[in-house]
Amino acid sequence: MRPLFFSSIRSAVAGITFLTGASFAAAESAHGIAMYGDPQLSPGFESLPYVNPEAPKGGAVVFGNLGGFDSLNPFTQKGNPPWQMRFWGYESLMGRSYDEPFSLYGLLAESIETPEDRSWVEFTLREEARFSDGTPVTIEDVIWSYETLGTEGNLRYRGFWAKVDSIEQTGPRSLRLTFNVEDRELALIAGLRPILKKSQWDGRDFADAPPNEAPIGTAPYVVSDFELGRSVTFTRNADYWGKDLPLRRGTNNFDEMRLEFFGDQTVLFEAFKAGELSAVREFNAAKWDSDYGFARVQNGDVIKTEIPNQKPSGMTGLVMNTRRAPLDDWRVRQALIEAFNYEFINDTLTGGRLPRITSYFSNSYLSMQPGEATGRVAELLEPFEDALLPGTLEGYALPVSDGSERNRANLRRARALLQDAGWTVGDDGILRDAKGDTMALKVLLQNGNLGEAEMQKAVDIYATALERLGISLTTDLVDSAQYVERQDAYEFDLTFFRRALSLSPGNEQMLYWGSAGADTPGSRNLMGMKSPAAEAMIQHMLTTKSSEEFIAAARALDRVLTAGRYVIPIWQYAKSRIAHEASLRYPMRIPIYGDGIYYMPEVWWNASE
Structure with missing residues (x-):
């Protein structure tokens, strides 16, 4: 296990070379880019530091997903594709x-160029870049991909496109995007947009793509077989164009990866025990200790592996829909948080093994500090003092039970807060407001989803x-399609919530918390928050060049x-627990972000091959 990335706030500030390093050279072509300073890997690097560049290729793996899928197109608003696609x-x-907070290196592009103010970014395509059908990637494909995803694609791509003033070809293999807002992250976000093949969609409506047709891409894997709702098989392209790139050495090692879909977590786990699945991630610490003593673990066919990480906790819990009364009253939300007996629930469900999430960036140097806001943090919040909820400036901490x-x-x-908000308990033990209306809340959960089964x-x-407070709480347990539809329409009082956060928070924060999404169906702002203070802090993070200013914001x-009381937090996952076939191996060097889709299966391999 590697030492902690930062052991204290002092060492955090001193050690953030990605924030304080030499500034990016003005308008000079480079092999990579970092959000601040220079990327850690120099030109000509051999491979990513957390991979085994000599990992053998071969073998097949099978993973289990809960629920189903009805589309093979992960880029439109329509349908529910496998999330891994x-x-x-x-x-x-x-x-x-993923061993740096936010650094990018050339993939389809051989170089990137941007001025010091990052008002534009220019990419030069690799001449050898190819789609999976063997045709070359052209500037026309790239420009079409940006425009189409930005106007017809999934909502997650449209916010970026609104900040693009122009996109133009600047050479045989180069293009430039010019931005219409000051935002230093946009150059990096531009580098992460997926590139699709234009000619596949000539004369056709991309937004209304048929569910059984996958867009043509350039990555190492292609869909070779599928049965909608049940399974999908990805086969490694033997002619993959980028297999020798430094960014790709030692990655994408399996010849075949298959996803099998299950309606219930119990059935999925039984399939793993029987050897039908290659690996599972276990999120319940108590089950990790109690349920993994089956025969294949005892005889060594299955190995239990724990992968630590150094990233923010993010937020997991029950989000409250502030578009609806009475959840638009912070006192009611705080009362609901007070009533959530975390210590007892954690002990009952996990044996008390998992620490609670204490804020959105807890477990990292970006988290709010205990007590009253001081220094630059206080100065940034001061203009919004009159609109901030109690505890924001004075200090806020989640309640702790006995x-x-x-x-x-x-x-x-909780009773005192509810009474202050105009709710009283009658002789019948039911809580009512001044109109006589009762407080009856519903929780929307997805049937079969692992995290929500625990929830x-x-x-x-x-x-x-x-x-005991006179409040009725019931659960609406629905299938995946209804779940997505109702969340998109904000038809819930409370629902399961998970937002993973990084060491370099940026534009995605506006998608999560920005007021523009509060009343837009299908946005990521499930709580419906509208906070000028939050948006100002995000904007400051995106425009500052100072490490101290970034951390303060x-x-x-x-x-x-956190003081907005939008979510009732549960436990955090400071490490990943993976049970897997003994033949599956991984590099000993673990990236600072720990486990994820970029780690398992991307850098794992089959040692029996």
Whole structure:
């Protein structure tokens, strides 16, 4: 295990070379780019530092997904594709190193050029870049991909396109994007847009693509077989154009990767125990200790591996829909947080093994500091003081119970908050407002989803606590299609929420928390928050060139989000738990971001080949 990336805030500030290094040379072509300073890997690097460049190729792996899928196109708003598709089947102009907070290196592009202010970015395509059908990637394909995804693609691509003033070809293999806003991250985001084949869609409506047709990409894997809703097989392209690139050496080592879909986590786990799946990720620490003693573990056919990480905790829990009364009142939201007996629930479901998420960037140097806001954090928040919720400036911490099932002290505080918000309990024990309306809340969860299966158990315990306050809490357990549809339409009071956050938060933060998405169907802003303070902190993060300013803005944003009481947090995953066939191996060097789609299966290999 590697030492912690930063052991203290002091060493964090001193050690962030990606923020304080030499500035990016003005308008000079380079092999890579970092959000701040220079990328860590020099020109001519052999491979990513966390891969085995000599890893053998071959073998097949099978993974299990919960739910189903009804589309092979991961780039439109229509349909529900396997989430792995856009990572396994498609590439961008640049590729990321997950051993750095945010650095990119040439993939489809051989070089990148941008001025000091990053008002534009220019890419030069590799002459050898090819689609999976063997045809060359052209500037026309790249420009079409940007325009089409930005106007007809999934909503996650459209925000970037709105910030592009122009896109133009500047040479036989080069193009330039010029931006219409000041935003230093846009040059990097541009490098991560997927590139698709234009001629595949000539005369056809991309947004209304048939569900059984996968867009042609350039990545190492192509879809070779599928049965909608049940399985999809990816085969490694033997003629993959980029196999010798430094960014690709030692990666994408399996000849075949198949996804099997299951309607229930129990059935999926039984399939793994029987040897039908190659690996599973276990998110429940108690089950990791209690359920992995089956025969294939005992005889050594299955290995249990733990992968640590040094990234922010992100936020996992129950998000509250502030578009709906009474959840638009922060006092009601705080009362619901007080009533959530985390210590008892954690002990019951995980044996108390998992620490609680304490803020959106907890577990990292970007997290808000305890107590009152001071220094630059306080200065950044001061213009918004009148609109900030209590605790933002003074300091906010989640309630802690005594661990008993009754949770009396916290429930007393919850009752006081509800009374202050105009809710009282009648002789019948039911909570009502001044109009006589009761508080009946519904939690929207997806049937069969692993994380939400655990959440369902937590909600059952939670409902009993809320009943003591006179509040009714019930669960709507729906299939994946209904789940997506209802979340997109914000038809819920509370629902399962997961936002993974990085060491280099940027434009995606506006998608998560920006007011533009609060009333837009299908946005990532599930809580419906509208906070000028949050948006100002995000904008400061995107435009500053100073490490201290960046950290201060991130910590200030963390305060606004956490004291906003939008989510009832549960436990964090400071390490990944993977049970896998003994023949599957991984490099000993672990990236700072730990496990993820970029790690397992991308840099793993089959030692029996």
